[in-house]
Amino acid sequence: MGNWLTASEALAFWQSPDSRTLTGKRNRAMLAILLGCGLRRRELAELTLESLQRREERWAIVDLVGKGRHIRTVPVPNWVKETLDAWLAAAGISNGPLFRCVCRAGKLWGHGISEKTVWHVVKKAATNMNIAQLAPRSSKIMCTIVPRRWWRARTDPVPSWTCLSANDRTLHWLQATFEDRCE
DSSP states (O other), rough: OOOOOOOOHHHHHHHOOOOTHHHHHHHHHHHHHHHOOOHHHHHHHHBGGGGEETTTTTEEEEEEEOGGGGGGEEEEEEEHHHHHHEEEEEEEHSSSSSSEEEEEESOEEEOOOOHHHHHHHHHHHHHTTTTOOTTOOOOOOHHHHHHHHHHHHSOOOOOOOSSSHHHHHHHHHHHHHHHHHHH
């Protein structure tokens, strides 16, 4: 069924790449989006700066074409946006694909990344934290590292998101948890 992380482990997972290097900033931003927004690897690899927009005083990824060609809008928590802004500023990205390859010399090259690049970033972060058996076939990396029991285990009641699935409730709870810890 997957390997679940506690809230502190998820925070450590997201913060494991070195924020002093360009590659580390990119990897942190990628992990933040995977954890905070629940995107699939392919969705993350195809994400463009133009799809990140401010809607009703909140940041969101708009018109995201996902699995089965479903189009959705995904909220972006503040801590994810701040991490993403650090990457974009360091890389000097102002349009096009959100993520680019970084060569060993610490310079951007190419125009975008692949799903495999996303998988290697996640795998490296998992290896650094001694997380075993992380499966590349997982359609959502978030589903492999975020426990569904988190939203059930909260002492305060889950808000009335009755129309949301368990994963959506987990995502909302995760966003609130990380925002509380990062402020």
